Amino acid sequence: DIQMTQSPSSLSASVGDRVTITCQATQDISNYLNWYQQKPGKAPKLLIYGASSLETGVPSRFSGSGSGTDFTFTISSLQPEDIATYYCQHYNNLPRTFGGGTKVEIK
Amino acid sequence: EVQVLESGGGLVQPGGSLRLSCAASGFTFSSYAMSWVRQAPGKGLEWVSGISGSGGSTYYADSVKGRFTISRDNSKNTLYLQMNSLRAEDTAVYYCAKDRNPSTSWYYFNYWGQGTLVTVSS
Numbered sequence: 001d002i003q004m005t006q007s008p009s010s011l012s013a014s015v016g017d018r019v020t021i022t023c024q025a026t027q028d029i030s031n032y033l034n035w036y037q038q039k040p041g042k043a044p045k046l047l048i049y050g051a052s053s054l055e056t057g058v059p060s061r062f063s064g065s066g067s068g069t070d071f072t073f074t075i076s077s078l079q080p081e082d083i084a085t086y087y088c089q090h091y092n093n094l095p096r097t098f099g100g101g102t103k104v105e106i107k
Numbered sequence: 108e109v110q111v112l113e114s115g116g117g118l119v120q121p122g123g124s125l126r127l128s129c130a131a132s133g134f135t136f137s138s139y140a141m142s143w144v145r146q147a148p149g150k151g152l153e154w155v156s157g158i159s160g161s162g163g164s165t166y167y168a169d170s171v172k173g174r175f176t177i178s179r180d181n182s183k184n185t186l187y188l189q190m191n192s193l194r195a196e197d198t199a200v201y202y203c204a205k206d207r208n209p210s211t212s213w214y215y216f217n218y219w220g221q222g223t224l225v226t227v228s229s
Binding site: 032034036038042043044045046049050055087089091094095096097098099100101 | 142144151152153154157166168169202207213214215216217219220221222
């Protein structure tokens with residue numbers, strides 16, 4: 001199985017800050033990588049698919065990049081409503097696996 | 108409007124069984140692969156099982172293989188997860204999730220239900 005490692009596991013940033021989360025796969029997954037946002041008590045929400053494609057209706061301050069084994073998720077200007085846990089997920093092969101999550105808090 | 112709504116969760120003793128349902132609406136159900144994803148309390152996400160739009164292809168995580176069975180009734184727009192021989196480690200919120208695109212299998216999930224809690228405890 002492909003393991004997905006996210007870092008950091010948590011971070012604290014100020015409103016307006018640029019926030020970056022990384023996700024590393026244990027083998028080459030091309031660009032078969034998604035990012036989800038999960039707010040407390042809610043279901044996950046798809047933000048980015050195919051490593052860099054923004055899901056419809058998602059604000060443009062969210063972006064993703066990378067290919068192969070190393071990926072980056074960025075919030076260009078952190079907003080209070082972005083407080084959540086973010087997960088990466090690959091779909092290169094079976095089983096699909098998720099990263100451990102990154103909890104984003106406001107400083 | 109696309110909706111997926113899980114039901115069937117609850118408290119069950121170790122070794123017991125439970126069947127989860129996911130009622131879907133607002134899209135052509137038979138055209139989309141569906142998945143079950145679970146989240147243990149305070150933990151991350153785990154993809155448990157997936158089924159193709161026709162129901163002809165299924166997949167199970169090793170952690171549930173041989174104990175869980177995924178199925179769908181496209182005439183009723185409903186997804187199921189039959190869970191047998193339940194263990195304490197199966198305790199989690201179980202989400203039903205829809206593939207974003209038709210005719211893909213478990214690539215990325217653009218609609219999720221609200222989740223149903225399964226608690227395995229004596």
